Amino acid sequence: MKNKFDIKFSAAKAEGKKIQLMAHMLAGYPSVSVNKETAWAMEQAGADYLELQLPFSDPLADGPVIMRGNHHALKKNFSLEKGFRLIEDLASGQNMPIFVMSYYNLPFVFGLEKFMGILEQVGVSGVIIPDIPFDDESEEYIQRMSAFKLHAALVISPGTSSKRLKAIGKKASGFVYTTLRTGITGAKQTLSHEGLTQFKKIRRAFPKKLALAAGFGISRPEHVKALEGKVDIAVIGSKLILLTVERGPLAVGEFISSIVSSIVS
Amino acid sequence: MKNKFDIKFSAAKAEGKKIQLMAHMLAGYPSVSVNKETAWAMEQAGADYLELQLPFSDPLADGPVIMRGNHHALKKNFSLEKGFRLIEDLASGQNMPIFVMSYYNLPFVFGLEKFMGILEQVGVSGVIIPDIPFDDESEEYIQRMSAFKLHAALVISPGTSSKRLKAIGKKASGFVYTTLRTGITGAKQTLSHEGLTQFKKIRRAFPKKLALAAGFGISRPEHVKALEGKVDIAVIGSKLILLTVERGPLAVGEFISSIVSSIVS
């Protein structure tokens, strides 16, 4: 069985899609039922991939919006068990390839093998674990994931050195996620200049076929537009969480639609 | 002019009076007019001498009753000037020889010569300044006082060594005041055993003719009775202050009368 992400990504490329969208969602926030409605709205609006974050008590890379969402979900007794059930539901109920994002402690405590086994079984495409940085030894981690047919998406940032980028490019699987700022998650009015000028360096360091995703701070159609031709996938996070909580799943759909149409036009 | 104290003391001795009384009073407490009434009552009741204390902000040797009296008088703006006027009034308005008791700072700041000159002029018999301890050099002080025809009554205590007593005996003028306790002023239910057993030692150290007064803690006729034959003068302090303030000058008179009659009987 080929990974769903690979299939969809090559198809979109083949179609000549200028940029694809990965929509972020926080499990259990504000509730599982809203999660499901939101996923539906995202897909309808044209999102390509779903990044589903499992809440953790200490989400080190997350800004206020997502961090508070994490805490809220945990306070409402969101558990790993409920998380797995949600993933399963979403994996079967819609067609966007799913990346599960979480912090390392959750799979680590649950048991890495067991954890990844479950994800593989329900058809998840990969995992994003921001607190496993790239290291000589993380090769092992990437290999383990591929044994599970899961992509281990690595995260880089504008500060990552060319030397390191090269090494990462060699090992990376699925896509590499570059943050648009040296910072934490959070919607911003404008994208960081630092972030937008880095892609040449990154592309040069990476093998051509490796997919490149970018996120952190995307909150407007223009932001996505600015990334066109520079990266393959735009990841929208805090903005969607805010929309979900403040204005509901339909607003999320509308927002994604507006992006999709701006891309097409 | 002979010192009034000397005249009265030798007369009483000649009369065969077993023990004489020195009554203590605090100038300006509770008021000058009460002071005057009290002095009158004391004399009527048979007190022999008046110890008039001038209030000071920091009366080191005084227990709570007299200390608070000092502070009260000062709060009511009792001044040195008023003190001199009161001394003058008392010296002319009644016949008990007067000893002015105060702490050294008052004459020191006022000017020792000026201060003692005034006392001499109005006919005071002597001074008691408890914070001039006996010292090789206090000889000078005693001489100065005698130049003013003022007795400089020295104060000793049960702890004073025999050697020191001998030295003090040689220099003393008027009378020596022994405290009945190693402590501060204040009426007590019983006299200290330590105080009552010291007199032999003291008498032995002193020349025969030197008058001996004792005080600190005397609050009952029996106390005075117990001192009969041991000392020449019993000094009653805090008890009289308490009576004055709580029950008025007449009660002071009654109390002194009761002592006088207990002595006579």
Place this chain on the structure above:
Amino acid sequence: MKKKTEVFRRNYLKKRCFGEFGGRYVPELLIQALDDLEACYLQAKTDSHFQRELKSVLQSYGGRPTPLLFAKNLSEELTELRESRKSSALRKQRKQPLKIYIKNEGILHTGAHKLNNVLGQALLCMRMGKRELVAETGAGQHGLAVASVAAKFKLAAKIFMGEEDYFRQYPNVYAMKNLGAKVIMVSDGTRRLKDAVNAAMKYWIENLKTTHYLLGSALGPFPYPLLVRDFQSVIGVEAKKQLKQAEGRLPDLLCACVGGGSNSLGFFTPFLSDAKVAMLGIEAGGKSMKLGEHASRMKEPKLGIVQGYKSYFIQNADGQVQPTHSISAGLDYPGIAPELAYLHQQGRVKFLSASDKEALEGFRKLSEKEGISPALECAHVIGKLPVIIQRYPEASFICVNISGRGDKDIFITAKHLDKDAWREFLKRELRSLR
């Protein structure tokens, strides 16, 4: 399948760990900064100029060396206690007098061992050409040290503090503000130290180029556990010399309280190779052993990876970090120094916990017996001594690290030990403010 995981575990992060503990589990974007810090530290470590400068500020600013004191009265009381417990047969044997010494870090400027690490890291910060310090604080002792040193070295300082701590430790907030530091209240999560760490790290992530994150205990991602331990080791180095001088030999047992683990590691490290010296860490037992009512990570150690390092954490079955409780704000952190986890695994350092009640008792005991009021953190050790001497019947020469002085805890201890008078005092102060 099991085996594969183990290989993975063993290999991942081959270096930068103590056995399986430690590591640097952080977002990629922190790696460069951690590398820079590590390189800077490793250089500084062998740079005699740096070491001289550090020694000089530890002395002239900090007040080092701190004294070692024979706790004569405490020793006598505990000797009697131990005697009274002996069976009558044993009691006839020679009486073995206990000797308890205290190493008094409470003498240090700002009142706790925290300063040792802060001075070291502040020098590193300047060596890296950075002019801003960011730090977390719980009780406020670390923050106070950071604020003070920042003032002295003309560095900007941002101190993150959980909302709970901000209000209950307001006197330290006030002191930090006076020193010119900016104190930022953190209202997320448990609103305690752990969340202050999260917030400080995030601020750092956003300002890597100009700021140094001055972590306050021997934890977090590498190289923090290493350098904090090293900077704190001055405690043990001094104590070792002083103890030898005092008794002509090394002690049988060292005891220290364990929050993050910096004072204990600093105290223990120079003795690690002395096999005959036993070591005991005391954790906060809080009100009970129920989850949420204590901060003892070693009672039932649960391995985890949180805030950048692998160690034992107080967490639920899902791996979610759980709230803790301790009467002392310096011991209620849910994680523990990876090196201590390792030393525990190796059996080199043992652990016990002392309850809030024992801590208060320890506070009173040292005050009354030796005229030294300890910080509530190390008061846990004193309060536990009656049990400790029973657990270590062979130990007759013991040294306790007093990590800080007790002044800072007045609002907590007075509440317990002198409630009515304290209430009246506060009322009077309030009236005087109107």
Place this chain on the structure above:
Amino acid sequence: MKKKTEVFRRNYLKKRCFGEFGGRYVPELLIQALDDLEACYLQAKTDSHFQRELKSVLQSYGGRPTPLLFAKNLSEELTELRESRKSSALRKQRKQPLKIYIKNEGILHTGAHKLNNVLGQALLCMRMGKRELVAETGAGQHGLAVASVAAKFKLAAKIFMGEEDYFRQYPNVYAMKNLGAKVIMVSDGTRRLKDAVNAAMKYWIENLKTTHYLLGSALGPFPYPLLVRDFQSVIGVEAKKQLKQAEGRLPDLLCACVGGGSNSLGFFTPFLSDAKVAMLGIEAGGKSMKLGEHASRMKEPKLGIVQGYKSYFIQNADGQVQPTHSISAGLDYPGIAPELAYLHQQGRVKFLSASDKEALEGFRKLSEKEGISPALECAHVIGKLPVIIQRYPEASFICVNISGRGDKDIFITAKHLDKDAWREFLKRELRSLR
């Protein structure tokens, strides 16, 4: 007549005084006790065993030596200030950089220099075979030191404290109680330090055989001014050595705050014979120079004889001691060390006063510039430095004695510097006590 009085003055108390100041103007019944103390002290002074023991407790219990620190930032700021005041002609000359050092007694156990004297006298107490200490305290720093040392040496301790001070310095009362001391509130007179001295002396008078009166400053009847000064001289002895080492020469100017006079005398004494070292004492200028609103005895010095010694006192024309005011409870005593009065008369030590406002400014300044929060007492000196450097244009190397740390003053400084937040904090604490 004038001449006779002078002869009297000169002769009375030929010994036991500094020029005309000092003496022992006490009731006869104290003489024996003072003689005993004097004899004991003079013996101890030359007894190497005593001196060794004192040195040992100063180190192991007290934390001596205390550090000397170059106050670099403060020096720079004051150098600039001095430059900016120069006429433009002069400004062209070479810039003379100011070097300000601080001797930090705030590092000492219990937070102030008071401990030096307390340790010395406590040893004397035991040497005399006495087992009870009685002491007065104002701010509570002396009482805290006495309570601590009493605990350590297993002596009973009774601490007298004016009602005003008892309530405004309640945190120290609480600390003393914790240490096992008995704190007795004095509700007479001004209900302040002076009255606590009276009460303590009276308690002593009533219990001479068993108690030692541990006077807290270099005043009172002989031999107190002598022995307190001597015990405090360790400050100056250390500072002299440290200053020489730091700059290769002696400083131009020494500055210290003056309450009773013990920290200043302890600091100055070892430099007295160094004619080139100028010395400056800073008194509490309070709110204004109106009687009752300050505690400056040297502005218009009035000779008096109070509490057993002859010196300058704040008193009215009748010789009644008058109320004083200072923001710092340690500087509001109406008398001054007789030796300082003498040194002032000789022109060896000069005096200035700093207002409450200047003291608060000094508190902030040292906190912000050097990361050291001084006690409000010595904060007076820091706050006065801008004036001092103007008065001493030739002085380029200055050392300030920081007599204590500022923690103790939090209830006072917070009231002034952080009123609203402090009020909210107190309210919250009160609620938590219900």
